[in-house]
Amino acid sequence: MEEIRELADEVSKKASKIDSENEMDLELLNLAFQKKLMGVNADETYGGLGKGYVELCMLAEELGKASGGFAHSVVVHHMAVDALRMFGSEEQKENFLKRLTTKEVGTLAITEPKGGSDVAALELKAEKDGDNFILNGRKTLITNAVFGSMFITLAKTENGITAFVVEKDKAKGLEIKKLEPSGMRGSGLASVGFKDVEVSEDNILGKEGKGMKVALATLSPNRIPFVAMGLGFAERCLEL
Numbered sequence: 001m002e003e004i005r006e007l008a009d010e011v012s013k014k015a016s017k018i019d020s021e022n023e024m025d026l027e028l029l030n031l032a033f034q035k036k037l038m039g040v041n042a043d044e045t046y047g048g049l050g051k052g053y054v055e056l057c058m059l060a061e062e063l064g065k066a067s068g069g070f071a072h073s074v075v076v077h078h079m080a081v082d083a084l085r086m087f088g089s090e091e092q093k094e095n096f097l098k099r100l101t102t103k104e105v106g107t108l109a110i111t112e113p114k115g116g117s118d119v120a121a122l123e124l125k126a127e128k129d130g131d132n133f134i135l136n137g138r139k140t141l142i143t144n145a146v147f148g149s150m151f152i153t154l155a156k157t158e159n160g161i162t163a164f165v166v167e168k169d170k171a172k173g174l175e176i177k178k179l180e181p182s183g184m185r186g187s188g189l190a191s192v193g194f195k196d197v198e199v200s201e202d203n204i205l206g207k208e209g210k211g212m213k214v215a216l217a218t219l220s221p222n223r224i225p226f227v228a229m230g231l232g233f234a235e236r237c238l239e240l
């Protein structure tokens with residue numbers, strides 16, 4: 001795909017700056033949106049490219065050759081796209097998915113300071129309050145959190161784990177602390193505090209108490225684009 005190569009060429013010109021300053025180049029992300037490469041496997045009805053994981057892997061590999069941080073940001077964004085593609089209601093796809101494929105960066109917020117591998121052990125609480133839920137707790141190592149605006153967040157509700165679409169501009173009480181990682185720099189990695197963050201029950205992705213299904217169904221296939229990204233890193237190393 002020519003569009004992928006063109007984007008990767010532009011990214012490689014700015015890769016060193018992104019890495020040294022740990023700062024995403026938002027113009028490059030806009031270019032990716034313009035080229036419809038921020039919704040590769042989302043349906044065209046929702047602003048996506050209508051392709052699949054193979055094309056997403058091609059994108060991840062080419063971007064991996066150009067910039068680790070940029071590639072990582074785009075691959076994690078696609079996890080949010082994929083979660084909405086698989087579990088979003090028609091209304092949620094029209095709203096959230098369309099925004100993710102055309103202009104807003106998303107992420108998956110699962111990991112907490114106590115650990116990430118054991119998703120079932122997460123502690124961020126979501127308590128019902130009328131038609132809303134009130135979220136309290138902390139996530140960490142969240143890619144895209146600095147400049148992204150839609151966080152697919154896993155929280156503990158009365159009947160299990162639930163996935164919520166948290167919109168940064170509506171969520172008062174979010175505290176984003178940028179991290180200084182040694183790798184994947186510029187990918188907007190941050191720790192995210194939730195202090196009485198109000199989220200509407202309309203923002204539940206899938207069913208209440210069925211968030212593990214959302215997490216596992218999203219994480220499993222999306223490990224492959226991460227591998228493709230790693231392949232891109234290795235290819236670039238061999239070139240140097």
Ligand SMILES: Cc1cc2nc3c(=O)[nH]c(=O)nc-3n(C[C@H](O)[C@H](O)[C@H](O)COP(=O)(O)OP(=O)(O)OC[C@H]3O[C@@H](n4cnc5c(N)ncnc54)[C@H](O)[C@@H]3O)c2cc1C
Pocket residue numbers: 076107108109110111114115116117118140141142143144181183184189
């Ligand atoms: C650059 C970067 C970006 C990230 N972006 C995101 C993001 O956007 N969203 C998000 O939610 N998370 C993100 N993460 C977090 C990542 O998903 C976690 O690091 C990962 O889930 C592992 O969690 P942990 O680091 O807390 O390690 P732990 O869960 O504490 O595990 C530590 C080690 O123990 C091993 N281990 C754990 N449990 C077991 C077990 N039962 N049996 C055997 N071995 C075990 C693990 O394999 C690992 O080697 C990111 C991490 C990094 C480094």
